[in-house]
Amino acid sequence: MRIPCPYCGARSSHEFAYLGDAAPTRPDPSAPDAAEAFHSYVYERDNPAGPMDELWYHSAGCRRWLKVTRDTRTHAITAVAFAGTGEGGR
Amino acid sequence: MSDLLEHIAPTRLVPEGHYGPEGATGVSARAANTSASPLAAATLVARKGATGRLIVACAAAGLPLADAPRSSGGAGLEAVGTGPGRWLVLAEGMSGPDLVARLAGMAQGLAAITDQSDAHLILDICGERARAALEKGVTVDLEPTVFRAGDAATTVVSHVGVTFWQRDGATYRFAVGRSFAPAFLRWLTVSAAEFGFALAGTGRG
Numbered sequence: 001m002r003i004p005c006p007y008c009g010a011r012s013s014h015e016f017a018y019l020g021d022a023a024p025t026r027p028d029p030s031a032p033d034a035a036e037a038f039h040s041y042v043y044e045r046d047n048p049a050g051p052m053d054e055l056w057y058h059s060a061g062c063r064r065w066l067k068v069t070r071d072t073r074t075h076a077i078t079a080v081a082f083a084g085t086g087e088g089g090r
Numbered sequence: 091m092s093d094l095l096e097h098i099a100p101t102r103l104v105p106e107g108h109y110g111p112e113g114a115t116g117v118s119a120r121a122a123n124t125s126a127s128p129l130a131a132a133t134l135v136a137r138k139g140a141t142g143r144l145i146v147a148c149a150a151a152g153l154p155l156a157d158a159p160r161s162s163g164g165a166g167l168e169a170v171g172t173g174p175g176r177w178l179v180l181a182e183g184m185s186g187p188d189l190v191a192r193l194a195g196m197a198q199g200l201a202a203i204t205d206q207s208d209a210h211l212i213l214d215i216c217g218e219r220a221r222a223a224l225e226k227g228v229t230v231d232l233e234p235t236v237f238r239a240g241d242a243a244t245t246v247v248s249h250v251g252v253t254f255w256q257r258d259g260a261t262y263r264f265a266v267g268r269s270f271a272p273a274f275l276r277w278l279t280v281s282a283a284e285f286g287f288a289l290a291g292t293g294r295g
Contacts, residue, residue: 007174008159008243012229015246060246062159062173082174 007062015060022053103292104275109283116219116285122212130189131206136175144200151196161255211271216261219285226281248277
């Protein structure tokens, strides 16, 4: 599988490290249901068959986190962008 | 791996010399940063949100920068894009601290600058079969209509991380982490030997 890095161009997936689902966001630790929310944030994952937003780190290239939209059935990649906000994902 | 390197310690640089069929030299490589010809290196990393202003400041000081995997030259320096807002800058015949001071003057506080003069083995690889040899391990497309003079890539070759760029029509310059240089040179020697490989600048091993 080749991932089209916005900076480096299309590269083999072996240059990247995989984190997984890009959807979970860190809960508010001061909220009353924080323990439950953190359990869900750390452990609970969907396992969709189809397009999914994922985080990949281009460790052997530009060293940037990417948000990659990949179809889990076909490995077809439909969108790639730097993760985070602002200039170059920072 | 062939028995070509059987008697060369894997922890040492491959000694300079000629490898492969005698009389043919399809690939030549020369270490560019030796004690005889020092080559200073430094990383230039834009502060948060300052990439555009850094490019303007460096261009005004004579060093054009592209925020892309490209190399550019100016003011006696050679800059290579390694990531968004990041460059590796080389300077021939200059000391590391002098290069850092020079870049600090150019960048006007818009970048973090770190001396990397001891970090890499810089290797110039050329010859009419250089591309054929490199293609055995470089997964970036080196076809001349795709990877042209000035293009750069940071990638993995034979499990070793490298940054390389094409300097002119025929020469590729590789920056390899110094402690990985013996492994990279072993891969290069074995890959280039079938074309006849002349290696210089690495000493007697």
